[in-house]
């Protein structure tokens with residue numbers, strides 16, 4: 001197992017790899033690994049000479065302390081999981097004080113409104129926390145390619161903006177959301193669902209997929225009314241937001257314009273467990 005707990009040790013290892021011009025791929029994670037991560041890791045292995053998986057539950061991206069404390073953590077299990085994919089994977093799992101100073105300082109970024117709606121609106125400061133840790137990781141690891149899931153599509157767009165706006169020489173690669181058979185997007189949070197709620201959770205995909213199928217034939221008003229009614233009948237689910245936004249700017253829209261791409265974004269709370277998802281509509 002190639003496990004590094006210290007930034008300085010990892011940097012020595014990476015400097016040696018770089019001498020040979022090896023291409024490095026990075027998969028940033030917060031652990032609690034599942035098949036969604038596996039697909040990112042396998043893609044990185046295919047496209048790079050070395051793959052680094054970072055495992056770090058980043059405190060500055062949690063606006064809710066309870067959520068942070070409840071986040072599943074099991075480094076040994078995650079390392080064994082990665083070893084079962086390939087023993088060549090380099091794992092970077094730093095301690096908090098190896099990444100942040102005592103005050104957990106967060107940088108403030110300008111994401112040009114990409115963070116104004118959806119997750120940015122409901123999780124204040126979240127994307128500054130994400131961008132702070134991702135830029136630290138890019139700085140330490142200097143990967144050629146970095147892999148992020150489309151399940152967190154707003155995060156993916158923001159990281160693309162972070163890289164282009166700051167001339168960071170990393171290719172940010174978005175990877176398709178991996179779903180369970182019933183459509184539920186894979187997420188570390190799914191493990192927190194009871195058996196009953198796990199079944200109900202498939203409703204999140206059911207509704208966004210319905211919107212995708214009927215996007216051409218329904219007006220926005222019809223779609224929003226339909227979604228509200230759909231959740232009125234599911235008592236376990238509290239709808240936080242359902243938003244149709246333009247895929248690039250992430251600005252919510254009320255009507256369609258020719259030649260624009262749209263996505264539907266959703267966040268719900270299922271008896272305390274927060275789930276998000278999104279889907280391309282055209």
Ligand code: PAF
Pocket residue numbers: 028029030056058061130133134152155
């Ligand atoms: O998507 C995640 O797991 C996290 O937001 C990330 C990108 C690893 C940053 O902590």
